[in-house]
Amino acid sequence: MNITIIGSGYVGLVTGACLAELGNTVFCLDVDARKIDTLNAGEVPIYEPGLKDIIERNSAAGRLIFSTDVKASVAHGDVQFIAVGTPPDEDGSADLKHVLAAARNIGKHMDRFKVIVNKSTVPVGTAQRVRQAVTEELAQRDLPRLEFAVVSNPEFLKEGSAVEDFMHPDRIVIGVEDDATGARAQGLMRAVYAPFTRNHERTFYMDVISAELTKYAANAMLATRISFMNELANLADKVGADIELVRQGIGSDPRIGYSFLYAGTGYGGSCFPKDVQALSRVASRFGHKLNVLDAVDAVNDSQKRVLADKVVDRFGDDLSGRTFALWGLAFKPNTDDMREAPSRVLIRELLTRGARVRAHDPVAIKEAQRVLARDFTNAPRLLEHITYVERAMDALSDADALLIVTEWKAFRSPDFAAIRARLKQPLIFDGRNLYEPALMREAGIDYRAIGRSSRIPPPPEPVAGARQTSWQHSGW
Numbered sequence: 001m002n003i004t005i006i007g008s009g010y011v012g013l014v015t016g017a018c019l020a021e022l023g024n025t026v027f028c029l030d031v032d033a034r035k036i037d038t039l040n041a042g043e044v045p046i047y048e049p050g051l052k053d054i055i056e057r058n059s060a061a062g063r064l065i066f067s068t069d070v071k072a073s074v075a076h077g078d079v080q081f082i083a084v085g086t087p088p089d090e091d092g093s094a095d096l097k098h099v100l101a102a103a104r105n106i107g108k109h110m111d112r113f114k115v116i117v118n119k120s121t122v123p124v125g126t127a128q129r130v131r132q133a134v135t136e137e138l139a140q141r142d143l144p145r146l147e148f149a150v151v152s153n154p155e156f157l158k159e160g161s162a163v164e165d166f167m168h169p170d171r172i173v174i175g176v177e178d179d180a181t182g183a184r185a186q187g188l189m190r191a192v193y194a195p196f197t198r199n200h201e202r203t204f205y206m207d208v209i210s211a212e213l214t215k216y217a218a219n220a221m222l223a224t225r226i227s228f229m230n231e232l233a234n235l236a237d238k239v240g241a242d243i244e245l246v247r248q249g250i251g252s253d254p255r256i257g258y259s260f261l262y263a264g265t266g267y268g269g270s271c272f273p274k275d276v277q278a279l280s281r282v283a284s285r286f287g288h289k290l291n292v293l294d295a296v297d298a299v300n301d302s303q304k305r306v307l308a309d310k311v312v313d314r315f316g317d318d319l320s321g322r323t324f325a326l327w328g329l330a331f332k333p334n335t336d337d338m339r340e341a342p343s344r345v346l347i348r349e350l351l352t353r354g355a356r357v358r359a360h361d362p363v364a365i366k367e368a369q370r371v372l373a374r375d376f377t378n379a380p381r382l383l384e385h386i387t388y389v390e391r392a393m394d395a396l397s398d399a400d401a402l403l404i405v406t407e408w409k410a411f412r413s414p415d416f417a418a419i420r421a422r423l424k425q426p427l428i429f430d431g432r433n434l435y436e437p438a439l440m441r442e443a444g445i446d447y448r449a450i451g452r453s454s455r456i457p458p459p460p461e462p463v464a465g466a467r468q469t470s471w472q473h474s475g476w
């Protein structure tokens with residue numbers, strides 16, 4: 001099938017590459033000429049495991065085209081996926097200007113039936129606005145009868161495993177309008193996704209509004225689990241419990257499950273922060289308040305400061321003369337994405353308090369330099385106090401402590417003796433709870449993680465005739 005992808009960012013590029021890999025001929029459009037030049041030069045502008053190989057293979061086979069030519073992009077695909085960004089507006093609602101510009105371009109140039117697919121994450125009612133934009137353009141061209149369908153097909157891939165997620169989706173959500181063009185669109189969408197459902201059906205067909213809400217609901221639920229655990233972790237720190245043991249204790253309940261219950265330095269990235277806020281704005285437009293989600297957002301904001309707060313607790317407000325080693329810059333492992341990354345909040349806190357930072361990330365250093373230059377436009381001299389190092393261990397030299405912000409696999413089993421030897425004192429602030437506190441104690445490291453300050457009670461003395469349950473806490 002001929003398919004057009006509008007917007008060649010994380011979602012568009014992965015979608016386009018994977019659909020080409022399955023035999024489709026895919027035209028990837030972007031307004032960013034530099035991005036298109038980079039792709040045509042054989043480079044991939046983002047880091048995503050497996051993506052470069054697929055792009056190389058399918059470009060060479062002529063199944064993947066990168067271009068800024070809008071007219072050609074509209075002519076190419078029977079199905080037009082809109083995968084442009086939907087950044088937050090000033091009030092937190094999703095800014096639809098790119099989505100509507102893409103829709104207008106389709107209306108300006110289409111000359112046969114098109115299925116227009118919203119793959120961008122968009123608020124309830126966007127399909128209707130896309131329909132209206134295309135209709136207006138067609139009316140201007142005196143083509144009011146030219147048919148098209150608008151479909152909602154939100155994307156659930158995760159950065160860092162985007163190719164794998166796209167190729168093996170746990171569900172495909174397709175929202176279609178309840179009319180003849182909707183039925184025609186459903187047929188085409190079924191054909192696009194047929195290779196993904198050979199093993200078993202995993203497509204949920206629904207109305208457009210439910211599909212739009214499903215995407216926000218999924219991200220809001222995941223964000224809620226994270227903020228919930230972060231709040232409990234902060235309580236665990238106060239009462240002397242270990243949030244990891246609590247996670248396992250509750251995760252064993254199949255109604256709860258283990259996933260997405262890790263305490264840390266808050267969620268970041270291009271999706272959760274903006275989608276939580278956008279859903280809240282959608283609700284308020286309808287006169288409805290989402291109290292839980294507003295709290296999720298507020299908890300996350302303060303959680304991003306949790307490591308800085310722990311550093312200040314230990315070293316005081318004034319950090320001048322101090323140096324901190326930082327492991328991890330990207331908002332999560334296996335990506336170089338720095339959007340809303342907690343490391344940015346931490347770096348700002350450390351630098352403005354006078355500290356120096358020696359930072360390492362396996363892939364995100366270049367992107368971090370770009371993004372931090374923007375964060376510090378008002379205080380560019382502070383950036384002179386960050387040094388980037390290619391090897392994790394090199395960050396530790398002369399540092400007062402190691403701070404871990406991203407859970408890259410390479411950080412999981414470091415040489416603790418070497419860490420001790422390089423740091424000025426054996427002190428780790430771990431924003432991702434990578435290590436076992438008991439092992440850290442054995443290694444002589446002062447280990448400060450998120451919600452893991454339990455005082456493990458000594459094993460109970462067997463007392464003749466007395467029964468003691470394993471959970472009795474001897475500390476209180």
Ligand code: NAD
Nearest residue numbers: 007008009010011030031032084085086098102120121155
């Ligand atoms: P991105 O910023 O990486 O890419 C968007 C691209 O669209 C950019 O390259 C931009 O130049 C291009 N663009 C903007 N206007 C255009 C236009 N009129 N015509 C052609 N190209 C245009 O964004 P992303 O992370 O890929 O996200 C895209 C959408 O997918 C967002 O709505 C996001 O919420 C959603 N989403 C993202 C993820 C993720 O993990 N990144 C996952 C699921 C859903």
